[in-house]
Amino acid sequence: MITIKDLHAHVDTDDGDVEILKGISLEIPEGEVHAIMGPNGSGKSTLSYVLAGREDYEVTDGSIELNGEDLLELEPEERAAAGLFLAFQYPVEIPGVNMSTFLKTSLNSIRKQRGEEELDALALLKLMKTKCAELGISDEMMKRAVNVGFSGGEKKRNEVLQMAMLEPKFAVLDETDSGLDIDALKIVADGVNSMRSKDRSFLVITHYQRLLDYIKPDVVHVMAKGKIVKTGGPELALELEEKGYSEFLEDAA
């Protein structure tokens, strides 16, 4: 269960201090998938960064709890160990570091923080192979440098692979559909769907309804100008697709 209460966050820009999140409250019980939809600039990506603990944002008020644990007290890597995963909108390239090294370092850093035994190279290789096979990712990708020269689809599939390896309790997918054609989108959605379970919750951030055809949310929130302006069932997404966001922008103003 992830509980966000009255979350306010600021960022320092060239034009001075700007408040981007203006009191977000949200509760996602275990096993549920919530979607956040909203126009560009509504603060959706900021919310994902604030959840993951990016230092560019200052949280001025409110709280974030994951199964009762106060995430705001934790460093980004501690939040990862607590079970939070962020699938990036723009996955970052790390030249010279191959995927298998990256996955091994990542998984073992998390295990170490949790006081679990680190996996040896062989066990990791086996796990990687299994997960790759499940997601239809070729092993060859494991030999390449992290995200270097990956196509848009490969980058997003790679995010899903990492999620599958780390088995988070709470996963945030930040515009995972952006830049994907329909086939790539289906592969990514299949990966996410296969991970849905009663003790894992998801927050799917998207601009378009399209993704929600493939990942069926339990609850849909509409975000505008740093606030959640409407919450409803899956039908809300369809309504938005028809009417657009303009009505909500006025409401929030």
Next chain:
Amino acid sequence: MSVSEETIRTVSDMAGKYEAGFVTDIESDKAPKGLSEDIVRFISAKKKEPEWMLEWRLKAYRRWLEMPEPKWSKVDFPEIDYQDAYYYSAPKGAGDGPKTLADVDPKLLETYEKLGIPVREQEILAGVQERAPVAVDMVFDSVSVATTFKEKLKEAGVIFCSISEAIQDHPELVKKYIGSVVPPADNKHACLNSAVFTDGSFVYIPEGVRCPMELSTYFRINELNTGQFERTLIIADKGSYVSYLEGCTAPMRDENQLHAAVVELVALDDAEIKYSTVQNWYPGDFETGQGGIYNFVTKRGLCEGRNSKISWTQVETGSAITWKYPSCILKGDNSQGEFYSVAITNGKQQADTGTKMIHMGKNTKSRIISKGISAGHSDNTYRGMVKILPKAEGARNFTVCDSLLIGDQCGAHTVPYIESRNKSANLEHEATTSKIGEDQLFYCMQRGLSEEEAIALIVNGFAREVMQKLPMEFAVEAQKLVGISLEGSVG
């Protein structure tokens, strides 16, 4: 408070993360402080050297007095008081020449073991320690205290001993080659070394022999106010091959200590020498820059024969000041020179390092891959020269210089000199400068890595091309060292 400020604090709280910074409590024999002809004679007498060696030293000493300090590099330090140091220091009893392992003071062996150097020959042979056998020459302050696997190497005809022993046992080889690649008057630091060198390693690989194991020398400065002046000479006879590695550490001291080494390599027809360095001398205080080693080293290889090859690989993480340019003289036709370098500076360190590739023979090839990483308030310069002489028909060079900056208080500089006097030469030069991105760090941290782990991973990725060139046995250690030396670097 930002993550990075916290990191810096954590690291300064852990002050003295330099893990090799301990002192071994052992009595030593020292020459009186200062430098004079008498000191040169003292050193030569201690080593029971033949007359020709003493004369060679004295000639170098007289020349040294007249030579100016090299001032062209981008490093800054107060003038060195050459009279304020000891030029000879040996653990008591060790000065009379190396012995078998069983005779070595256990304290000394413990020192090397503490530094992770494999010294227990028997255990390694018996498979108690799980690693490939590596022969080690242990140089402690001014003397070689022991060399492992000598007998086993002897069976293959390989000579691996301290240079002091070589002067006694193989004078004809030493006389022929010493100073042939780095003449005493090459530069002031090399000249000082020629006058007062106290030990170092000697390697001779006979014709057609592939050296059966990795050879290595581990240099340790222990005594206070003592300079280390080692001299290494490696000769690979026709068609032979050797891979050699050196490692260096020193205790943490508030005073600067001088390390002026000379390394000469000679490769005859079809021979190959692979020389790797992991340099981790004490870098000085992280905050104030006080103390640390002045690492002024002259390393040069001569590809004397046809089809010969010399390859330098260096991982430079330590020293307050690094001044070194491992170079190749490509004299033999079709000979090849390589230089692979990772130089990391952090805190207040300064490094001015690179290579010279001098193409003399036909169809000679050289390759330079330099990866400079600057962090903290440090300064890191790549300085390199590629020179094609008129007779070097068909010479080729390929150079890549990449710099990575961590934080905004450090400097990275690239100074390549290219001089071509033959129209058929083909020279390529690429250079990039980049910064570790916040995006990269955050991405790694979201995947569970601490900031320091993230930096180590990103930097190792950046330096991968060079790290891969290290012998397997040392690659893992070197990767760890990269992480350790960059702790506290985020700003």
